[in-house]
Amino acid sequence: MKLQGKMFFGLAVFLLATAIVYGLWAKEPAGTTALFLTFGLSGMIGFYLSFTARRVDTGAQDREDADVADDAGELGFFSPHSWxxxxxxxxxxxxxxxxxxxxxxxxxxxxxxxxxxxxxxxxxxxxxxxxx
Structure with missing residues (x-):
């Protein structure tokens, strides 16, 4: 989860820069507000993932020597024929x-x-x- 947290923090930095440039250039309040809100939501998700990663075991996605099969396992029950x-x-x-x-x-x-x-x-x- 550390990797996902870093990815969302990176996305938040990009969105913040985009919101500032868009706000100064376009002077359009709706799009600027939407970009700033997206920055905030991305930052919250990144914080949650980083905070949770410290409290749980290291997953296979956080280890350099992990294989794809290390994360295999049952994910849950999904209905195969629901209308x-x-x-x-x-x-x-x-x-x-x-x-x-x-x-x-x-x-x-x-x-x-x-x-x-x-x-x-x-x-x-x-x-x-x-x-x-």
Missing amino acids: QPLMLASGGALAFLGIIFGWWLLYFASPVILVAIFGWVFEYYRGADQRY
């Missing part, structure tokens, strides 16, 4: 269309989003794929 993300994306797209074309579309998007979230959370609590 819920597609349904959630459809509901989200409909909701954003509601912002563009009319707020009344949110009445149709909200149930789709809620059913998709409910289905995704409780997907493995019933049926043939029951895990819990």
Whole structure:
């Protein structure tokens, strides 16, 4: 994690320089504010990764003699055949269309989003794929 922390701190320095140059040159407040906020977020992530790296064991990515296989292992369970993300994306797209074309579309998007979230959370609590 030390390497990732250094990378985010480097990105933060670059973004700070970019925000200063952009602010002085373009004199456009929205883009300048966005660049300064991005600098702050990158700095926070870099601080978190550097702080956490001191408290946990050294990972394979922080050792010079490490192989790619040293970081191998189980990452978790990922659903191989879930339709819920597609349904959630459809509901989200409909909701954003509601912002563009009319707020009344949110009445149709909200149930789709809620059913998709409910289905995704409780997907493995019933049926043939029951895990819990």
